[in-house]
Amino acid sequence: MQICVLNGSPKGETSVTMQYVRFLELANPDHSFVTRHISRKIVAIEKKPEEWEEICSAIRSADLILWATPVYFQHVPAQYKRFIELLLERNTRDLFAGKYAASLSTSVHFFDQKVHEYLQGISEDLGMNYAGSFSAAMNDLFEEKNQHQLVLFGMDILSACNEKRPELPAYPPLPTGSAKYTPGTISPVETHGKQVLILHDAGPGSNLEAMVRQMTCAFPDAKSVHLNETGMKGGCLGCCQCAFDNHCVYSDGFCSFWKSQVEQADIIIYAGSVRDRYLSASWKQFFDRSFFLGHVPRFENKQQVLMVEGPLARVPGLRENLTSLLGGGNLVDIITDEPKNPDFIDECIRSVVERAVQASLDGYKKPPMFPAVAGHIVLRDAVWGDLRPIFRADHRYYKKHGLYDFPQYQYRKRLSRFFFSLMMGFGPVQKKVKPMMSKHMVQSYARIFSESKVLKEAQRP
Numbered sequence: 001m002q003i004c005v006l007n008g009s010p011k012g013e014t015s016v017t018m019q020y021v022r023f024l025e026l027a028n029p030d031h032s033f034v035t036r037h038i039s040r041k042i043v044a045i046e047k048k049p050e051e052w053e054e055i056c057s058a059i060r061s062a063d064l065i066l067w068a069t070p071v072y073f074q075h076v077p078a079q080y081k082r083f084i085e086l087l088l089e090r091n092t093r094d095l096f097a098g099k100y101a102a103s104l105s106t107s108v109h110f111f112d113q114k115v116h117e118y119l120q121g122i123s124e125d126l127g128m129n130y131a132g133s134f135s136a137a138m139n140d141l142f143e144e145k146n147q148h149q150l151v152l153f154g155m156d157i158l159s160a161c162n163e164k165r166p167e168l169p170a171y172p173p174l175p176t177g178s179a180k181y182t183p184g185t186i187s188p189v190e191t192h193g194k195q196v197l198i199l200h201d202a203g204p205g206s207n208l209e210a211m212v213r214q215m216t217c218a219f220p221d222a223k224s225v226h227l228n229e230t231g232m233k234g235g236c237l238g239c240c241q242c243a244f245d246n247h248c249v250y251s252d253g254f255c256s257f258w259k260s261q262v263e264q265a266d267i268i269i270y271a272g273s274v275r276d277r278y279l280s281a282s283w284k285q286f287f288d289r290s291f292f293l294g295h296v297p298r299f300e301n302k303q304q305v306l307m308v309e310g311p312l313a314r315v316p317g318l319r320e321n322l323t324s325l326l327g328g329g330n331l332v333d334i335i336t337d338e339p340k341n342p343d344f345i346d347e348c349i350r351s352v353v354e355r356a357v358q359a360s361l362d363g364y365k366k367p368p369m370f371p372a373v374a375g376h377i378v379l380r381d382a383v384w385g386d387l388r389p390i391f392r393a394d395h396r397y398y399k400k401h402g403l404y405d406f407p408q409y410q411y412r413k414r415l416s417r418f419f420f421s422l423m424m425g426f427g428p429v430q431k432k433v434k435p436m437m438s439k440h441m442v443q444s445y446a447r448i449f450s451e452s453k454v455l456k457e458a459q460r461p
Helices: 016-027 039-047 049-061 078-089 112-125 144-162 207-218 254-262 281-293 316-325 342-362 370-384 392-400 411-424 427-443 445-451 453-459
Strands: 002-007 032-037 064-070 100-107 129-137 196-200 223-226 267-273 303-309 330-336
Touching: 002 016, 002 049, 016 032, 016 064, 016 100, 016 144, 032 039, 032 049, 039 049, 039 078, 064 112, 064 144, 078 281, 100 112, 100 144, 112 129, 112 316, 129 144, 196 207, 196 254, 207 223, 207 267, 207 303, 207 342, 254 281, 267 342, 303 316, 303 342, 316 330, 316 370, 330 342, 370 392, 411 427, 427 445, 445 453
Parallel strands: 002 032, 002 064, 064 100, 100 129, 196 223, 196 267, 267 303, 303 330
Antiparallel strands: none
């Protein structure tokens, strides 16, 4: 059986991901593995017909396609995303239809599930049977139990292909086209000195261009910047040289743009179009390149708005991915062109503009939910542990800003919890406490209602 490995790492053979592929190859000597380094050669693949044909030939000859990629900023690398766009732009579905596909990723398990959701959706869009996924932590391969699981994964996907196992599709195809959005008149909103930045990749005549234009009417003093104007000359290389001091190896002006425009903005509007179950490769490159800041929060104290052209409601994973990408700040709302009534879209834009300004003036930030809380714990532990020797800038930031909020450092709480747990170990105490549990849980809130300065301030006429 021939397996075509489409490697998403810009580092080619020297990537961690390829070490897992190599292990699979050695564990299956009776099968042929052909690897194409997609992200590393994306410029040539896009521009040179012979490079493109080499990829197509490998896919055409394969029985099984293995999407193999690191996780870059909660998704596949931008170069890999661009390749997937090319596959769909150039109508290659006939190359893939009926074949079996699987995906393998390496990461610190930070939103890796979104990568596999995406690759499964793309596989199904290309007419393939998706046989499964394997998400590995970077150092998993050093332990025999994980090596064994990787071998079993290989056996399973090869069996699926060999036996023509039926695979139920998980994601319906996305609708194409949308109603034309013709904006009406919208009045400007007073920003009270707040700096507004609109980032977009709108094409001429698109609904997104009309939405961006409407947003600039509401924010006439806003800085509106197309992603082509941000200075990016290439995607993140995954070299991690920035991990020591937050200095990127690129000298293309993107970092300067980030510091002079993104960091200075109080309100940021991100405007993009749904393209192959994500935003564009340009948007992915923008997020990837921001990794020169490492794992530190990027959008602290910023109000943020998402404007999306396309069927966002049909890609719930994308909505979750985007809202978590903007962690650290406050996501005011998401506006799309999905409603068929342009007046309603205008009302939504007007509303979100006013709310963004007010939230910025008030310093409002929604409480974090599970993805943000769990994500913080994953990154906190990773930076403190395996990443700390290299990601020195992260370590300094986490230490300075109290992000190493391990429970073991809360000594007073530990001591009180110890004695409380000790008391709860006695049967007579339990017998007395159990009937009072519900009342005890809310008892201390009464003091807040009577003593809270914030509450008293809010009650003033």
